[in-house]
Amino acid sequence: MTSGSSLYQKRSLFTVAESLIIIGLALVPLFATFPYRVNIFLSWEGAYRLSTGQVPYKDFGLPLGYGFWIIPALFFKLFGPQLISLVKAQVLINIIAGFSFRAILKRLEVAPAVRTLSVLVFVLSYSFFNFWPWYNHTVIVYELVGLAFLFRFMTSPKGRVRLLDLALAALFVFLSIFTKQDGGGLALLLCLALLLYNSIHDKSWWDIPLFLGFLLLIAVIFIAPLTRYGFGYWFNHGQPPHNSRLAVSDFAEEILGASQWIKFYLLLIVLSLVPALRQFRAFWQQKTAMLFTLLTLGILAEAALFQVTSYTPPDNNIFFHAFAFAFLCARFSAIQQIDLGQRKAFTAGALLVLLWWSGTFWKYIDRVFARIFPPAATTESVAGHPAPGEENVVSRRNFMLNTDTTHDVPTSQWIFSSLPAFEKIYMPPSTVEGMERLLNMPVVKEKQDSIKVLNMTELTPLAHAMPFKLETGQDYPLWYHLGVGMFNRQLDAFTQKVRQHHYDLVLYEYAPGLNNFFPFALRNELKQHYRQVDQFLAPRRPTNATIEVYVRP
Structure with a gap:
């Protein structure tokens, strides 16, 4: 039997490990140089205009809210309007995202070892390679902060502090909407679904009205001062053309024709829930388990929709990996009675996670690896003929001929x-x-x-x-x-x-x-x-x- 003090020490070690993973990997960009980032011009100019005192919709129009530019503008104020200040802003955003994800799992009573492995997946799959702020990422980060406060509200005893958590959840959900309409709208629907279950389970019928009331009040505070200006620019109000990204054929093509990871996770989740679904009434009463299930399924649904409404870049929606991993790891470790808190089991799990997401850090290792094990030299054929005096070797590095006449500068x-x-x-x-x-x-x-x-x-x-x-x-x-x-x-x-x-x-x-x-x-x-x-x-x-x-x- 594990003593109380050793259990506390083990939990403390996992907490330290999570903090090191979140903060340590977030700080890596501060010690690097970068090629100019495609589309970063938009992040820079919005932050620059805000930092110089310009007012959105008065001094410039934009087809979304200005929530995305709040943190970058603050960093321009602190460090100056250099491009590298955007990288510093993203360091903070990544840290906020990591601790918000951790807070959600903690409120869901996920075992410390599973939580730590899930944090590792989250950072490697979603944060580590995001060196630059971008609204399709920030919209999800605001959502994660909102969900963290929402779960604290739903899992805490009633009181004034609990209402403050609900108000803060509404604030960050609004900021998510005020960053990007599609991601923020999906975040709102997910929060409402979670609150609906919580209201039914706890027979607390005022949760949703209070949440929507806070959301409306916050929206008025942010938007009312802007209505005297051209706030309608957000919706392209008053001028054609208008086109919707909500096409049934696009959703069907993306979800049924692709989305392999999402469908694979859904299959595993259903399999893991079979024992619980046999006794659905008892499972419904297990509040934490139900909330975890609804959250994971909701995140998968959001990711499936988000990849259609925000189609570029193509990896906007990969925030779902860590949630699915946390749920499946928690379910299957319980079913198989595996204690991932044991040193050997946890080490094996961490190594497997690192192997799974090795692509995120391989490009850095590859620079050293290529020097030790240089690839075999190959010669491309020219018009179907080998280079004079050399064998025409075909390999995975040259089996395709580059016919692009555009001169690229590597x-x-x-x-x-x-x-x-x-x-x-x-x-x-x-x-x-x-x-x-x-x-x-x-x-x-x-x-x-x-x-x-x-x-x-x-x-x-x-x-x-x-x-x-x-x-x-x-x-x-x-x-x-x-x-x-x-x-x-x-x-x-x-x-x-x-x-x-x-x-x-x-x-x-x-x-x-x-x-x-x-x-x-x-x-x-x-x-x-x-x-x-x-x-x-x-x-x-x-x-x-x-x-x-x-x-x-």
Whole structure:
């Protein structure tokens, strides 16, 4: 029999291990350098505008709430508007996510060893490789914080502090909605489902009305001051086109034609619940077990829907792995009577988890591994013929011939810029050299702070590096993706300004493979009404986009 003191020590060791995993792996990015991140321009500009005192929907419009930019803007205030400040912000976001996940499992009375292994899965599968803040990640983090407070409300004795937990749960669910409508809406539905069961079980019928009341009050506090401005931009109110991402065929195609992990987990969950479902009434009365089941099934359902409504990047929804693992590990270890708290069992479990998610850290190990065991040299065939004097060897590294005529610059050849805003960020040499030429242009040096610039590129930190004053207005888009971040009315306004030679300098990113990522129609106007004086590569991977520099004729 294990004594009380040794049991306490073991639990303390697991707590320490969880903290080290969450904090330790979150801090790794602080000691690294990074290639310029695709789409990070959006995170930078939103945080920069907020940090300089601009008001959303008054000084700029955006088709979602501003919840995503709150933490990055705070870090810009603390550390300055460098791109690396976004990495620091993500460190905090990852730590918050890890401890929120841990708090949920703790409230569900998951055994410490299972909880620690689940935290390891969560960090490796969802946090560790997220070095940059992105709204499709932050929306889930706010949800996790809200769920942590909600579970504390549902598992604590009644009292005023308990109501505070419910209010805080409503706050973070609102922030989730105010970050991204689809993920936040799914978070709200999940919370309501959990509260419905809790209300029925505890016969506490005021839980849902109170939660919705807190949510409404918080929404009014956040939104009411914005209604005097262009808050309707969030919904693209008053201007066509409107299109919905809710297509039945898309959901059917993604869920039935793919989603292998989600369906596999669902199968295992059903199998693990067979003994309990045979005595469903007794299982219904086991509040913690029921809440854990509903949470896990709800997370899987949310992940299945979220991958359709937020389709890029394709790994937005992988937060479900850790929840499914925690549930299955807890169920099967109990069924098989395996004590994962024992040193050997826990070590074996941790090694298996590390093997399972080795892909997240292999790319770092591979750099050393490749030096010790270099791959065999191969020669690609040219037009079907081997290189002169060499055997035509075909292997897994060269069995496909690259017919892409686009000249790509591998990241191994990228370099750093001397501009403080781009500290610790490397980019293609063409980009760095192009920015240097840009800052030395006569129009930039002569006009200095009074220069009027339209920067339709991913190099948004140039606003601080040049510097130039960002345009403002309740109808001015935060970013320029036509049909996503801006719409036809905004395109018409830019078109008129270009025709009237409103800008001294225009930077336009031409990305032919992306559908109106920057409006193609405006490029045509620039060709007619401005003079192109330079061109250099955009900091994308692969380097298949160019930045064009235009001045008045």
